[in-house]
Amino acid sequence: MAEVLVYGLTEKEIIAGCIAGRRDSQEMFYKFYSPKMFGICLRYANDYHSAEDILQEGFIKVFNNISKFRGEGSFEGWVKRIFINTAIEYYRKAVNHNGHSELDRASFQHINEVAVENLATQDLLKLIQKLSPGYQTVFNMYVIDGFAHKEIAVKLGISEGTSKSQLARARAILQKMIQGYRR
Amino acid sequence: MSIEQNHIDKLFQDAFANFDAKPSSNVWKGIITDAFDQNFRDSFSEFNEEPSPLVWTAIAAEYDFDINVQESFDEFGVNPPPRMWKAISSQMAFDESLNDAFQDYEVNPAPEVWENITSEAVDSRFKSVFSKFETEPREENWEKIRRAVPVNLFLRNSLNQLSKIAAILVVGLFLAFLVNYSGLFSGTNSGSLEIANSNNTIPSDIKSPPVKLEVVQPVHKEINSVAGIEEDVDEIVGTSIIEEDVDEIVSVDIIDNWSTKTSNTNNNTIHANIASYPKDKFVSPITPTIVQQSTIHSSALAVVETSEVKTAIKPSISKVVPQIEKIKVLDKLPSKEDVQLASANNNQLIDVNQLVAYDVNSVKSKHNPANYLLTSLAGAGSDIDAEMVKVKNSLVSRTDSKRALKMLNYRGVYVMVSGQYSNTWVINDDVKSKLSGLVQADYMMDFGGSFGAGLGIQISPRFGLEAQWNYSKLNQRYRELIPEGFYINSETSLTYSSFPVLARVQVTRVKNNRPNPMTSSLVLGMQYRYLRSASIKSEVEFSDPKELFLSQELGVVLGWDYSMHLNPNTFLTIGARAGVGADIHNLSSLSSESNYNAEFGLRMAVNYKISR
Structure with missing residues (x-):
């Protein structure tokens, strides 16, 4: 039986809703994953505000690309990967701006x-x-x-x-x- | 001393005054043994005996020997061999040097040793703390995200898929346009009928039928007395006979417009199911005569006379076909030629050579026999219509062009040079993953191509084999979707040496009545490739990109070619190719690991026949 994530909905149902562009699904998704992902953002960012920027950018990318998730492996791992990639991009920008x-x-x-x-x-x-x-x-x-x-x-x-x-x-x-x- | 003590003493004295006891026998033995020993002692106390002179001799000799040896070696000295000292000294020196060397020897351990020891604790602490680290972001973050995510996300996601479908449709439409524009399939709604013979003999007296165009319109439905079905009956509302001067009959390519014709009897004409041929399909070496008001199978017709017109009704197939089979072609068709026609409704092949005499009076020997056959077939009633006329194997062999036949029936070896422009796909999820920066990158359409040379052998007019070598370039672009829009951030470029081995099957001959006859062929075969070089343009650095791609590939190639014979020795081939290949050591990588190469391209080749 599929694990219920939040509000009685399973991960699969929430993903389907997000793919369909449903706001309520997106919000549920956000509420479930944002604490975990914000933890990652804080680790990779230099301050709280930068972490928030990464968080926002990461969720936007997740929602825009959630249809590309093939169901192979952990969905949370996929989301985490996007956030790490976003953070890496943040690092690249920081390096470009500040040098090495x-x-x-x-x-x-x-x-x-x-x-x-x-x-x-x-x-x-x-x-x-x-x-x-x-x-x-x-x-x-x-x-x-x-x-x-x-x-x-x-x-x-x-x-x-x-x-x-x-x-x-x-x-x-x-x-x-x-x-x-x-x- | 007191009186009491004296008394006691007296008592003891009295008691022991007469006391005696017998000693043990051993006491006496001891006494006499001592006496014996004493006697021996006394006897040998003065005992003296002169030793034998030999004893002294022996002692002296022994003594002298020792003295001599001792004296001999008193000054004895021998220098040891030099190597002895050398060994001793080197050993000593070595020991000393080692001793000196390691006396104060100290080496600091590599920094990472201590680092590893200490960093383990740091690492594990950080990992344990942050592996489950979660914290709530501020509320306003969601608002910002919500505003940034487009509402029509589903449509936007769908566009990705739709764009791929659209690309396929565009390619398909483009190819269809090319085909239609070139007229390669014009009039093929009834199939293609070619006339050619194998020994290149052309009846000289064959003429084309006149072209008859009639305007008809349905009038009413009548019962077909022969077929027993209801069908439209057309009434001639006007008839025109078009005669034109044409040059040469080489073929009846397309018969595309069959219709039931009627005529009234005033002009003494029975037009039974005569095909209306596009006039450009007929050419004749002889100026055609006035159209004859008769048809080849009038005997097969049923005529229904109405009050106004006499209508020729389509006869049934059962009535017509036997008559067709009786056709004796008086036009000197070669007896051994591989002429074959397909009957319309059942795809049954009819060998013209087997046809025997048919209503000679009706058969106009100066007309094209193939025309008669087809006309008869079309006149066979409701079971036959244009779309049902299928001519098997594209071939009725009869042509007026020896030159074309020579080109088309070539058997032998040919060489080629070719070039191909392709839409290429290098599907490699591992590379894609490595190239993904912000988000998972997408494959994007890219183009490559190849050029090369090859050798072919035409085993029969219909079947041949080709082996080629091609230098192929396969490109792949990737894109990442970012909130601001699309952008391309990387591209891979691979070069392969490709070795396709292909079978070529001629499916149909088209336009073989032209000075430059054409054929179309299906091409199918296998292809081996090995990777020559690989490069990746990306922000990500790869130390050896070549290792990431298929080093040896095995795949299949499918294609469709049109060959135009420019002259007896040279023909030009234009066609489409599709190929896909996977790791030669792991062909399942095509599906299991999403690691394969594919290309879809347009190919052009110039071929030269080297056999005579």
Whole structure:
């Protein structure tokens, strides 16, 4: 039996409604997926407003392209992928506007003295958002979203080695920032 | 000492005054053994014996030997071989050097070792926190999204599919236009009738029938007394006979307008189901005579006389066909030629060679016998009409053109050079996925082509084989849909060496009465390809694009060609080709992995016959 998502409707029914362009289906879809997707957006964005931009852009793309979903694999995975792609595009724009000054924003703010294990989600989010766009994107893709370096390289248009080195630097910066928390 | 003590002492003295006890026998043995030992001791205390002189000799000899050896080796020294020292010194040096080298040896481990150790904790912490991380966005986000999503989304999504259907229709209409414009199928509503013979002998006395155009209109329905059915009966409202000078009979190509004709008896004419031929279908070497007021199968007609006109009613097929079969073609048709006609209603083939004498008086031997046959068939009643006249295998063989026959009946080898312009599709979902940036990219129509050379062999006039080599270019564009509209962001371009092996089956001969006869052929075969190069124009960088595409492909090719014979040695081929191929090692990739190449194109080739 199909899993009921929201308001007694199944995923399939909501998708069908979205394909047909029904507003109520779109809204239900939004209400169900927006918290998850906004979490992704916040991870990839540098601030709250940028995350909102990515969220809006992502949902627009989902609604415009939902008819292309072939039913192969997880629908949530498909939606998540669109949001990640949107975030990547956001990263590209950020790089184009700001150049590749990856270390510029690696300034450390010592907020409080707690260990990484005790850091709250919001604190960790702030740490991620302090990374420069390149490091932030690579770290998110590799560590949290499970992309391989090869995939990251293709997606971001960088070499595999660059992806690895950016991840290493991102980790180093995060570790320093976490040490800063400890002190 | 007290008195008591003295008393006690006295008691003990008295008790033991006479006390004695016998000692043990061992006591005595011991006493006498000691005496024995003492005797031996005393006996040997002065004992002395001179040893044998040999003893001294032996001792002296032994002593001297030792002394001699000792003296001999007192100064003995031998230098060891140089290698001994070398080995010793090198061993020592090696040991020393190793010792020195590693005395203060330290190596820092690779940074990633520690990094890995420490980053594991960081990674796992971030992953555990954010893998299920959700947070509600602000309410106004939905409003912005709602305003941005078009209301007619369904229509917009449908346009994607509709555009593909429209593209197919446009291509189809274009091809149909080409076909119609070229007249390749003109008049084919009744099939195609060709006249040719295999030994190229042309009866010299065959003339064309006159062209008769009549304007008729239905008057009323009458009962066909022969067929027993109700049918429209036409009345002649006017008759015109058109005679024209034509040059040469080469064929009756198309018979496309059969009609029941009537005539009144005043002009002594019975027009029974004479076909109205487009006048351009007839040519004659002889200026035609005035039309004869008779037809070949008047005997088959049933005449219904009304008050005003006598109407010739279509006879039944059962009545006509036997008579047709009796036709003796007096026009010197070769006895062995492969003439075949199809009877209209049952597609039964009738071999003209088997036809025997038929109403000789009715058969105008100077008329085209094929015309008579068809006219007779058409006159066979309600079961036959133009659309039912199907001529099998396109062929009634009889032609006036030896030249055309020579071209059409060629057997032998020919070479070709060809070029093709194609709509190409490189379907590769893996690449598409990698090229997807914002959203899933779409395949977009793109064009490529090929050129090459080949060798063909015409095994029979109808069947041949071709093998070719082509340098093929397959292009594929991709697009991404963004809110602002469509844009193209990437393109792949592949070059292949293609080796098609094709069977060519001549389906019909068209316009074989022309100086440049034409044939149409079905082409079907297999194609092997190997990838020569691959390139991708995209924002995404690929280290080796060639690895992403089909390196070796096996597929099928289907096509339709029109061949125009320019001269006895050369013919031009224009046609359409469709081909699809998948990984030679995994042909199921066509469907299972959406990984295949396809092309649909227009091809032109120049062929040269090299056999005589």
